[in-house]
Every structure is written in C-alpha cells, then in structure tokens.
Amino acid sequence: xxxxxxxxxxxxxxxxxxxxxxxxxxxxxxxxxxxxxxxxxxxxxxxxxxxxxxxxxxxxxxxxxxxxxxxxxxxxxxxxxxxxxxxxxxxxxxxxxxxxxxxxxxxxxxxxxxxxxxxxxxxxxxxxxxxxxxxxxxxxxxxxxxxxxxxxxxxxxxxxxxxxxxxxxxxxxxxxxxxxxxxxxxxxxxxxxxxxxxxxxxxxxxxxxxxxxxxxxxxxxxxxxxxxxxxxxxxxxxxxxxxxxxxxxxxxxxxxxxxxxxxxxxxxxxxxxxxxxxxxxxxxxxxxxxxxxxxxxxxxxxxxxxxxxxxxxxxxxxxxxxxxxxxxxxxxxxxxxxxxxxxxxxxxxxxxxxxxxxxxxxxxxxxxxxxxxxxxxxxxxxxxxxxxxxxxxxxxxxxxxxxxxxxxxxxxxxxxxxxxxxxxxxxxxxxxxxxxxxxxxxxxxxxxxxxxxxxxxxxxxxxxxxxxxxxxxxxxxxxxxxxxx
Amino acid sequence: xxxxxxxxxxxxxxxxxxxxxxxxxxxxxxxxxxxxxxxxxxxxxxxxxxxxxxxxxxxxxxxxxxxxxxxxxxxxxxxxxxxxxxxxxxxxxxxxxxxxxxxxxxxxxxxxxxxxxxxxxxxxxxxxxxxxxxxxxx
Numbered sequence: 001x002x003x004x005x006x007x008x009x010x011x012x013x014x015x016x017x018x019x020x021x022x023x024x025x026x027x028x029x030x031x032x033x034x035x036x037x038x039x040x041x042x043x044x045x046x047x048x049x050x051x052x053x054x055x056x057x058x059x060x061x062x063x064x065x066x067x068x069x070x071x072x073x074x075x076x077x078x079x080x081x082x083x084x085x086x087x088x089x090x091x092x093x094x095x096x097x098x099x100x101x102x103x104x105x106x107x108x109x110x111x112x113x114x115x116x117x118x119x120x121x122x123x124x125x126x127x128x129x130x131x132x133x134x135x136x137x138x139x140x141x142x143x144x145x146x147x148x149x150x151x152x153x154x155x156x157x158x159x160x161x162x163x164x165x166x167x168x169x170x171x172x173x174x175x176x177x178x179x180x181x182x183x184x185x186x187x188x189x190x191x192x193x194x195x196x197x198x199x200x201x202x203x204x205x206x207x208x209x210x211x212x213x214x215x216x217x218x219x220x221x222x223x224x225x226x227x228x229x230x231x232x233x234x235x236x237x238x239x240x241x242x243x244x245x246x247x248x249x250x251x252x253x254x255x256x257x258x259x260x261x262x263x264x265x266x267x268x269x270x271x272x273x274x275x276x277x278x279x280x281x282x283x284x285x286x287x288x289x290x291x292x293x294x295x296x297x298x299x300x301x302x303x304x305x306x307x308x309x310x311x312x313x314x315x316x317x318x319x320x321x322x323x324x325x326x327x328x329x330x331x332x333x334x335x336x337x338x339x340x341x342x343x344x345x346x347x348x349x350x351x352x353x354x355x356x357x358x359x360x361x362x363x364x365x366x367x368x369x370x371x372x373x374x375x376x377x378x379x380x381x382x383x384x385x386x387x388x389x390x391x392x393x394x395x396x397x398x399x400x401x402x403x404x405x406x407x408x409x410x411x412x413x414x415x416x417x418x419x420x421x422x423x424x425x426x427x428x429x430x431x432x433x434x435x436x437x438x439x440x441x442x443x444x445x446x447x448x449x450x451x452x453x454x455x456x457x458x459x460x461x462x463x464x465x466x467x468x469x470x471x472x473x474x475x476x477x478x479x480x481x482x483x484x485x
Numbered sequence: 486x487x488x489x490x491x492x493x494x495x496x497x498x499x500x501x502x503x504x505x506x507x508x509x510x511x512x513x514x515x516x517x518x519x520x521x522x523x524x525x526x527x528x529x530x531x532x533x534x535x536x537x538x539x540x541x542x543x544x545x546x547x548x549x550x551x552x553x554x555x556x557x558x559x560x561x562x563x564x565x566x567x568x569x570x571x572x573x574x575x576x577x578x579x580x581x582x583x584x585x586x587x588x589x590x591x592x593x594x595x596x597x598x599x600x601x602x603x604x605x606x607x608x609x610x611x612x613x614x615x616x617x618x619x620x621x622x623x
Contacts, residue, residue, distance in 0.1 A: 045495055072495045074604030074620055098600040098622050135594040136562060136587065194560040205597045206623065244559055247599045247622075251552050254603060258545060271544070271603035415493040416623070445595060 007043065008052045012036075016468035020048065020064075025269070026055040031063040033407075033468050038068050038460065041413065050077040053269040057082070059089025059277075061343050061350055065402050067357050068464040069411030069456060073097070075272025078356035081405040083341065084278060086349040090266065091283045092275035093253040093290070095353035097334045100249060100290055101297030102208075102241030104380045104408075105174070105330035106391065106477075107305060108227070109323045111234040111316060113214055116480060123212060123315045124438050124481040130307045131210055133203040133485040134442020142201045142303070149197060150185035156295035160302040165201075167309075167320070167327070170302060172369045174330040175359060178298040180337070183291035188245075189252045192289075196245025196296060201303040205446055205485035208240040210308060211382070213389065217476040223375040223393050224475050227328045235477050236308050237382055237389060238301050240485075241334065246293040253286045278351050287336065287351075294335055301330055328391070329378035331358050333408035341403050352403045360394030360406035360471050368394075379471050383410045383458030385439060385450060385484070386432055389477045390462045398470035406471045407462070410455035419454040432482075441484035450484060486614055489517035497602075500619045507543065508570035510608070510615040511550055515568040515582065518551050518598070521621070522558065527592050528566040531585040540576040544606045547617055551601040554582060562587045598623050 008020045010032070018039055020030030030051040034042055042048060047070050054076055055064035061083050070079035075094035084090055116123075132138050142165075144152065152159040157178025160166035171177045203210065213235050218224045229235070242249075260276035260283075261268055268274055276282035305327065309320040316323065336353045343350070361368050361377040368377045376393035383389045387410075398404050414422065428447050432439050441447040465471045492499040500517040504510030519525060536553055540546040557563055565584035572579040587594070599622040608617045 074497065074602040074622060098602075135597055191556055191560065195556060206599075248556065251556075251600055255540075255545075255549065258541065258603070262541070271606060274603070412495050415495055416498060417491070417493055443594070 007046070007048050010048060016464050020052050022055065026052055027060050028055050029063050030055050030066065032066040032070065033068045033464055035464055038464060041456070042070055045072040047072045047077040050075070051080065053273060054080060054082050056269050057090055057092065057273060057275060058266060059085040061085050061089070061348065062403060065405070067407040068461045069356065069407045069409055071411045073355065075270050076353070076355045079407065079411060080355045081352065081357045081402055083350040083352045083403045086278050086338065086351060089278055089351060090275035091278045091286055091336055091351050092273055092353065093250045093257055093286055094272040094274065095355055096250070096290060096336050097355050098247045098250045099241040099334055100246035101294035101332045102334045103297060103301065103330060103332040104237060104239045104382055105301050105305065106328040106380050107236040107308065107325055108229055108328050109234045109312065109325045111323055113232040116214065116234050119315055120438055120481050123311065124440050124483065126311045126314055127210055127308065127483050128440045130311050131203055131304055131483060132201065133483060134205050137442070138198045138202050144197065144200060146193065149193060152200070152299055153185050153188065153292035153295050154183050155179060157298040157302040160299045160306070165306045166302040170305070170327040173327045174298055175332050178302065180291040180294045182288055183295050184288035185292060187285050187288035188249065188292050192245055192248035192252060195248040196243060199243040199245065200296065200300055202243060203240050203304065203483070203485045204243050205442060207450060208485040209385065210304065210483040211237040211385065211479050212481040213237065213477040213479045215475050216388065216478040219473040219475065226372060226375045227378055227391065227474065228324065228326055229328065229391065229475050237380070237477070238304050238308065239382055240300055240304065242293040242297040243300065245296050249289045249293045253289060256282055257286065290336060294332060297332065298330065329380060331380055333358050339404070341399065350403070352405070354405055356408050357405045358408045359404055360398040361404045362394045362396045362399060379406050381407055381409060381458060381462055384452040384455040385479055385482045386435060386437060386452030387458060390458065390473060391475045391477065392462065392465070392471040393474055395469055395472055402470050406465050410458040410461060412454055413456050414454040416449040419449050419451050422453055423448045423451050437479050438481045439484060446484050488513040491521065494620055497623050498621050500621065502617045502619070504615045505613065507615055508573050510617055511547060511570050511573060511578070512568035514547060514551060514617055514619060515554055515565070518554060519565050521596050522598060523564050523595060524593055525566050528564045529585050530567050530583040532563070533581050533583040536580050536582060538578045542576050544608055546576050546578055547608060547619065548601050548603050548606055550578060551619065555598055555601060557582070564592055596623055
C-alpha cells in the first residue's frame with residue numbers, strides 16, 4: 001500500500017464538522033472538527049491525507065477523527081483520535097508519538113492580580129532558577145538509582161508524593177490518578193533508562209513551559225466554582241512530558257513494530273504507522289513500556305508542581321495551604337488507553353489513541369473525579385504564550401462522537417524556520433512585555449520559534465469544539481509570566 | 486551536489502541529504518543532524534564510538550543509524566562531528582563516529598531533537614547520486 005499522495009475528498013457535514021468519505025483502503029470515514037475558515041487552513045498541508053491513512057489501519061472502530069488543532073505530524077496527524085477493537089485492532093507507537101504522556105496540568109491559587117503584578121518579575125526569576133529547563137539541565141538534588149527509577153515508573157505520581165515531592169491531594173485530580181496500569185519496567189530498554197535517568201523533574205525545550213496566568217473570564221460559573229477558579233486570581237499551567245525516556249521508548253518500539261507489521265502482514269501506508277495487534281506479544285510489550293513512560297510524565301509534572309509551590313512560598317511568603325494552591329486537573333495528550341465505549345449501540349473495549357488530543361469525559365462518567373462528577377472532566381487547552389489558554393469541560397457528545405476526546409492546544413501553523421523569518425529584527429521579549437507578559441527562555445532560539453504568530457488562534461480552536469458540543473467553555477486564562485524550555 | 490539541506494515541515498524539520506556513495510549519504514545525513522544540533526566548527530574529534538547495526542532495508546538502516554547517534558548524544562552528552570562508514574551493504578552497517586563531550590562555554594546547542602522518524606523515509610539513486618529525505622521530530 002502506498003501513501004495517499006493527493007488530498008482525499010472532503011465534504012461538509014455541518015458548521016463544525018467535515019467528513020472524508022471512506023474510499024480505497026480506508027476501513028472507515030475520517031471526521032474533522034473544523035469550521036470553513038479553519039478547514040481552508042487545514043487543507044494547506046497533508047494532514048487530511050494522514051487522517052485517511054489512519055482510517056486504513058486494521059480494526060479501527062468508529063471514525064478516524066481529527067480535532068481543530070490538527071496539523072501535519074509524522075504518520076498520524078497531531079490532533080488525531082483513533083480507537084481500535086481490543087480483539088481485532090492494533091496499537092501503534094506512532095499513534096501516541098515520541099513524547100509519551102506529554103500533557104498539561106493547571107494549578108489555582110488565591111493570589112490576586114494586584115499582589116501578583118508587584119511580584120511577577122521576581123516570581124519568574126525564581127521559577128526559572130528552581131525548574132530545570134533547556135538542554136541538559138537537571139536539579140543536582142534529584143538523582144535516582146536504577147531501582148528507584150523502576151519503582152517510579154511503576155507507581156507514577158504517587159512515587160513523587162512518597163518522596164516528599166508532591167501533595168497527596170493532587171492524585172484524585174490527575175488522569176488515571178497519575179498511574180497507568182500495566183507498567184512493566186522490564187519492558188524498558190537500557191537505552192531508554194540511560195536517556196531518561198537524569199531527566200526527571202525537567203521541563204525540556206520546544207513548546208514545553210510553566211506559565212503563570214490569571215483567570216480573565218468565566219463563562220460557566222458553576223463549573224468554574226467546582227474547580228475553585230475565580231476571576232482575577234492567579235493560576236499556573238505546567239506543560240511537559242516523559243522527556244528522553246518517552247522518546248526512546250517510542251523509538252525502540254517502532255523498530256519492533258516495523259518487524260511486527262511484516263510478521264502479521266499489516267500493509268502500511270507509511271512506515272511511521274507501524275503497529276501490531278493489541279493482544280500480540282509486541283502490542284502488549286509496547287503498552288507496558290508506554291505505561292512506564294506515561295507514569296514518568298505524570299511524576300515529572302508532579303515534581304515540577306512541587307517546585308512551583310516552593311517558588312510561590314519563597315516569593316509570596318505564604319505556604320501552598322495558605323493560598324489554596326490546588327491542582328485543578330492534569331491531562332495527558334499523547335497516550336493510548338484501554339477504555340470502554342459504546343460503538344453502534346454496544347459496549348466495547350477499545351484502545352483509544354490520542355495524539356495531540358485530550359480526554360474529555362462528561363459529567364457522571366465513572367472516570368471523572370468525584371468533585372467534578374456533576375460538571376464533567378476539566379479539559380485544559382493551552383494557547384501560545386502571547387494570547388490565552390482555556391479551561392473547558394467534557395460533554396456527553398464527546399462520548400457519542402469522539403471517544404470522549406477533544407482538542408489539546410492551538411496547533412502550529414508555521415514551521416520553525418518560518419517563525420524565525422517572521423521574528424527577524426523583532427524583540428519578542430519586548431513585544432510580549434508590552435502586552436503585560438514576561439518571558440524567560442533557556443534559549444533565545446526557542447523564544448523565536450514559539451512566537452504567537454506560529455500558532456493558530458486557540459480561541460478559534462476552542463470555539464469549534466464548543467460549537468460542536470464535545471466540550472464547553474468554563475474559563476479563559478491570560479498569561480503573565482512564562483518559563484520556556 | 487550539496488551534502489545536505491534542510492526543508493520545512495509544519496512542526497518539525499526535514500533533512501535532504503546527498504552522497505556519491507551510500508556510505509557518503511549516511512555520513513552526510515549524520516553531519517546534517519549534528520549541524521542542526523550545534524555549531525560543528527566548535528567540535529573537535531577527541532573520542533570515537535564504533536556502531537554496528539542490522540535492519541530490514543537501507544531506509545530503516547538510515548533511521549536507525551541517526552537514532553543511534555542521537556541516543557549517544559543525549560545519553561553520553563557527546564557532540565559528534567566526523568563519521569566514517571566502514572561497511573554498508575543491504576541493511577547492515579559498521580561505522581565510526583567521532584566528537585567530544587558537550588562543554589558549557591565552548592559549545593552551543595541550537596536545537597533539541599526528540600527523534601528521527603520513519604515518516605515518508607525515502608532513499609533513491611539518480612544519475613549516480615544517492616538522495617535521502619528524513620524528518621526529525623523536534
């Protein structure tokens with residue numbers, strides 16, 4: 001099978017959805033959440049062909065889905081959701097991506113805008129000092145033996161709490177309570193351990209960040225209240241993943257899956273889509289290794305959160321308890337999960353791949369923490385560093401249409417080089433400062449590549465999922481201070 | 486013939502490498518990878534690693550080769566600058582990669598590379614020149 005060279009035919013379903021009808025080797029339709037304006041953007045690259053390619057994989061159930069923040073990835077598109085029958089379907093490392101359990105978490109506090117404004121500069125400096133970011137940086141006070149590292153991969157975020165690097169109350173508000181079941185440290189290669197061993201508690205580079213912001217608008221008072229989010233109070237977003245460990249797990253797994261695809265006679269439109277039956281030894285080995293990396297991701301965000309809280313204590317001289325610095329929620333946006341969904345009226349166990357997509361379960365779903373049972377799972381959608389981010393909640397329609405999934409961010413529109421060209425001669429630091437946003441980046445290069453212009457407008461992305469009814473808006477966050485990797 | 490150039494990809498970066506022999510194509514691809522990571526002029530040949538790989542075909546071999554170098558770079562904090570392919574046939578390769586450990590003040594890291602992908606990987610030979618397209622996840 002060869003890759004789709006020409007873009008597949010796309011037809012409009014309604015204001016917020018487009019369909020790629022099943023043709024050729026596709027086993028199902030592709031569905032893209034987009035309005036007309038967004039669709040015109042999406043059609044400028046090959047991501048539509050990638051949605052169609054995913055639809056060709058064996059055992060896919062429902063549609064091959066793309067969120068409005070879709071952009072061209074490698075193999076699977078970024079912003080893609082695909083579910084596979086546990087008995088007849090496949091699992092694909094390329095459907096999760098290299099940064100396994102890259103995700104985002106949101107903290108709230110009682111610090112108010114006025115108090116924050118006086119301290120923004122200092123807070124940013126101390127955050128930058130306390131949280132390792134950029135190439136090769138790590139805290140000297142966090143070194144793990146192989147045994148400790150294995151224990152961490154098995155236990156996930158609760159490991160950090162045991163070590164005094166987290167808060168027990170956080171667990172209930174982390175997807176899967178910070179631990180994906182089935183993690184087997186034996187499934188991790190020595191190479192993956194070597195690459196990940198110094199990287200726990202590090203932000204990394206690229207689009208990863210810690211962002212201090214403020215609740216600038218509340219759309220749904222009841223849901224915002226349940227999340228303890230109040231207008232003009234300070235929030236913190238943490239965006240990072242499983243670092244070198246995840247990259248190497250994905251790399252090791254792809255090597256095995258290329259052989260497995262040949263062994264099981266799976267025709268691939270692109271090698272990056274290589275996969276194996278979920279129940280095969282290769283499929284199970286990937287899921288065990290992926291769970292290890294995912295648990296590293298949860299632990300990483302928990303440890304960074306601990307240092308964020310310590311930073312607030314140092315700057316504001318108030319303990320996390322005094323300022324009620326709670327974790328609102330933590331979501332993974334690059335992961336494959338075993339979930340039960342209703343497909344054509346019947347309950348079915350499926351492996352949902354979310355690559356640049358967020359779980360978005362509605363109210364009263366058993367996997368939604370009890371404090372959010374009446375409102376639905378919080379969905380965190382960070383934008384670029386110059387505009388805003390959103391807090392949404394999952395709705396019933398997401399279960400009916402998108403395997404309980406929604407968008408994950410703004411989505412890039414410019415390549416890194418284009419961004420550099422656009423930014424030439426401009427001081428991004430000063431531009432953001434004029435907009436009331438202070439930024440500190442480990443490298444000038446990252447700052448330039450991550451300019452707001454390089455991304456879609458996150459408000460537009462959010463309007464689409466809100467309009468389509470898979471999620472609804474709760475609050476908008478405006479950035480004040482950003483640490484970039 | 487240019488040893489390598491970079492091409493645009495929305496979220497990532499692609500390498501277009503060329504060589505008069507398959508071995509040269511592999512060493513030029515490796516040079517491109519490290520040229521993207523650092524300033525090669527600042528890197529000296531102080532230490533050498535020997536790499537042996539065996540894969541299904543030459544496309545997979547190219548990705549594995551670059552992935553191996555990336556692993557050495559990240560796990561051992563080495564910057565690699567010189568590549569000598571001593572054997573290459575079908576899906577098998579033996580090579581030597583030389584460079585030195587990263588040193589703050591001496592070296593600059595321009596970009597972090599997460600992985601070398603298999604997406605649209607292609608090697609072809611035309612008019613005696615080998616060409617490869619490789620997409621990096623950055």
